[in-house]
Amino acid sequence: MEVILKEDVANLGHRGDVVKVADGYGRNFLLPRKLALQATLTNKAVVEQMKTAAARRSASEKALAEELAVKLTPVVLSFTRKSGENDRLFGSVTSVDIAAALETKGFEVDRRKIQLDEPLKSLGDFDVAIKLYREVTAHITVKVLAEAGEEVPTDAPTAEPVAAPAVAEAVTE
16 A cells, blocks of 8 residues: 655654555554555645645745844853852753743743753853754853852851740630
8 A cells, every 4th residue: 555644654754755555554553643645646746735835834944943043143141050069060050941041032942952961060151052943053152150159257256046035824724
């Protein structure tokens, strides 16, 4: 049986491909789940129209992604976190934090597009890649700074706690 794929199917093909599959696989899996159409002349014509529309849409999405990449390149994000010894953070800076900071600056970026292998757990400057489209990747600078802690001077007198006055309770029967 020949079918035209409506969606990408793992180990079979991509959207718009005409593939030959076993009758049972096509009839019982692909067609009921609307992953494919039966390969007829009219369906092939419809798929060709869908491919041209998808190519136009893809070109416009790529152009928008390239425009956004140019705007994102000079962006520098700063995060202030508590840190301990050896400039290690007590917490971390994650892709969710970066996406939220970008949103406050007016950029709508999905957190899944931010390419962090693991959360940032130390102080310093980091170059973070954002994959906006298949061939379009923007790079931003993320600075992780130490939080300015309040230090108590060692020679300042410390206040001793004052004992609370004793309160007598009246027992009523």
